[in-house]
Amino acid sequence: MKYELDQAQELSAQIAQAIRDGIMEGRLIVDQRLPSESDLCEQFQVSRPTVREALKRLAAQNLIRTQRGASGGAFVNRLSFEDAYGQQITTSTLLLSMNAVSFETACEARFALERACVALAAQRRTPDQLAAMRAEIHRQSQPGLSDESFCASDVAFHRALVDAAGNPVMSYQLAGAVEAIEPLMNMITFTARKREKIVELHTLIADALEARDAATTEAVLGQLAEHTLELAREVARMRSKSA
Amino acid sequence: MKYELDQAQELSAQIAQAIRDGIMEGRLIVDQRLPSESDLCEQFQVSRPTVREALKRLAAQNLIRTQRGASGGAFVNRLSFEDAYGQQITTSTLLLSMNAVSFETACEARFALERACVALAAQRRTPDQLAAMRAEIHRQSQPGLSDESFCASDVAFHRALVDAAGNPVMSYQLAGAVEAIEPLMNMITFTARKREKIVELHTLIADALEARDAATTEAVLGQLAEHTLELAREVARMRSKSA
DNA sequence: TTTTTACAAATGTCTGACAATTAATTTTTC
DNA sequence: GAAAAATTAATTGTCAGACATTTGTAAAAA
Numbered sequence: 206m207k208y209e210l211d212q213a214q215e216l217s218a219q220i221a222q223a224i225r226d227g228i229m230e231g232r233l234i235v236d237q238r239l240p241s242e243s244d245l246c247e248q249f250q251v252s253r254p255t256v257r258e259a260l261k262r263l264a265a266q267n268l269i270r271t272q273r274g275a276s277g278g279a280f281v282n283r284l285s286f287e288d289a290y291g292q293q294i295t296t297s298t299l300l301l302s303m304n305a306v307s308f309e310t311a312c313e314a315r316f317a318l319e320r321a322c323v324a325l326a327a328q329r330r331t332p333d334q335l336a337a338m339r340a341e342i343h344r345q346s347q348p349g350l351s352d353e354s355f356c357a358s359d360v361a362f363h364r365a366l367v368d369a370a371g372n373p374v375m376s377y378q379l380a381g382a383v384e385a386i387e388p389l390m391n392m393i394t395f396t397a398r399k400r401e402k403i404v405e406l407h408t409l410i411a412d413a414l415e416a417r418d419a420a421t422t423e424a425v426l427g428q429l430a431e432h433t434l435e436l437a438r439e440v441a442r443m444r445s446k447s448a
Numbered sequence: 449m450k451y452e453l454d455q456a457q458e459l460s461a462q463i464a465q466a467i468r469d470g471i472m473e474g475r476l477i478v479d480q481r482l483p484s485e486s487d488l489c490e491q492f493q494v495s496r497p498t499v500r501e502a503l504k505r506l507a508a509q510n511l512i513r514t515q516r517g518a519s520g521g522a523f524v525n526r527l528s529f530e531d532a533y534g535q536q537i538t539t540s541t542l543l544l545s546m547n548a549v550s551f552e553t554a555c556e557a558r559f560a561l562e563r564a565c566v567a568l569a570a571q572r573r574t575p576d577q578l579a580a581m582r583a584e585i586h587r588q589s590q591p592g593l594s595d596e597s598f599c600a601s602d603v604a605f606h607r608a609l610v611d612a613a614g615n616p617v618m619s620y621q622l623a624g625a626v627e628a629i630e631p632l633m634n635m636i637t638f639t640a641r642k643r644e645k646i647v648e649l650h651t652l653i654a655d656a657l658e659a660r661d662a663a664t665t666e667a668v669l670g671q672l673a674e675h676t677l678e679l680a681r682e683v684a685r686m687r688s689k690s691a
Numbered sequence: 692t693t694t695t696t697a698c699a700a701a702t703g704t705c706t707g708a709c710a711a712t713t714a715a716t717t718t719t720t721c
Numbered sequence: 722g723a724a725a726a727a728t729t730a731a732t733t734g735t736c737a738g739a740c741a742t743t744t745g746t747a748a749a750a751a
Contacts, residue, residue: 262505276700284539317618517711
């Protein structure tokens with residue numbers, strides 16, 4: 206392998222990119238061992254700290270893992286769905302908070318995407334997934350629950366709904382949409398009355414899924430979206446009044 | 449700020465996590481300057497290379513940017529939609545290729561999510577977006593086009609469809625679903641006849657969107673999904689026969 | 692044969708230095 | 722006095738070399 210490095214970027218970034226390309230193009234395959242750090246130093250004609258900075262960049266993206274010891278080194282990592290979920294959620298959350306994305310926009314995206322799961326979920330939902338949804342519904346109807354816990358349970362309910370579609374790629378794609386909205390939801394205060402309504406709609410969704418009734422599920426989900434937006438508008442009104 | 453570091457993980461990973469938490473919890477805000485590397489060395493009681501490895505991890509996630517010079521340093525970066533797209537596509541592509549996700553699963557996810565955009569796209573599509581779609585359709589009907597270019601244009605068409613929903617969060621969430629399937633699509637050979645069919649369906653979609661007809665768009669998208677899956681099945685049959 | 696020890700290879704970390712870049716400051720020049 | 726040029730200081734980027742730590746392997750001892 207021959208490498209040509211440009212002077213424009215930092216060396217560590219270029220080295221990381223060269224290795225990343227190797228992984229994405231399939232020249233480096235899962236569990237393959239990269240050359241040792243000293244070998245990489247020679248190949249790229251740089252010092253060890255520079256090579257290490259490059260490797261740390263890749264480690265941050267879960268593209269490689271390192272092992273110490275005699276037969277250690279850096280290995281191409283199989284990107285697990287679990288790892289990908291985490292990255293997805295981190296990125297989505299920051300994207301929303303740093304770009305001042307409105308609650309309406311985030312909420313619209315979330316419910317639109319969630320609705321895409323409903324048809325599949327109605328076909329494929331397992332008893333376990335239904336049980337998970339009912340468990341969250343039960344939690345949500347506990348009286349002493351804090352707003353934060355209520356939101357967390359809400360997210361868990363919707364995660365279960367998404368998972369019920371039985372398509373891991375969709376679960377991954379939607380992880381961000383569903384989870385990243387939690388910080389925004391946390392700004393809403395849920396009165397007992399509002400919670401009651403949400404729990405009622407959640408119950409209807411679970412019932413419709415149990416009956417494998419996609420149309421009803423979709424309709425109720427639409428109501429839930431409307432209700433959630435209404436809550437947000439109320440908060441906005443309160444804010445503008447007090448200001 | 450007081451930091452407690454555990455001995456279990458690498459120091460650079462722990463330091464990166466501590467700073468990442470600060471960003472995600474809002475203690476460090478966009479464009480804020482982090483302490484200089486030497487200051488961080490003192491705060492965390494580690495050497496400069498270790499601090500630098502931590503910073504490179506964060507740079508790999510676009511969470512910080514660094515600037516050399518007198519008033520330089522590391523700054524909290526505003527995660528742009530552009531950056532987030534890139535990360536999303538990288539992660540999705542690797543996730544699919546490394547976990548041997550079947551074409552059926554990826555395709556199902558893609559079309560289901562895309563269908564979620566249709567209602568909004570029918571309302572909001574702009575003339576520019578329609579023009580972009582028609583331009584890709586025109587490219588796809590060129591006779592000399594390679595399979596790779598055809599696939600790339602197909603992806604561009606679907607990106608335009610997603611963008612037509614006018615919701616940047618959805619565009620971001622779907623970037624992975626739409627783009628990551630390209631390597632899988634590249635395994636399919638498109639005969640002239642098959643291309644004709646695809647171009648025909650794309651045209652119907654563009655027409656329906658122009659007419660703001662969500663129902664028709666959705667129906668045609670369903671046909672396109674079915675047609676794409678049929679192509680994949682054909683390839684699978686050929687493979688098993690020749691093997 | 693089993694256990695222990697020693698060794699070797701690799702990553703993790705540290706120290707100290709120098710290079711390159713950039714903003715601010717000072718000096719020079721007109 | 723104002724503008725241009727040179728200097729300085731701060732900061733990141735890179736390098737060299739060393740030692741610590743971990744871990745697999747091989748040799749030695751029981």
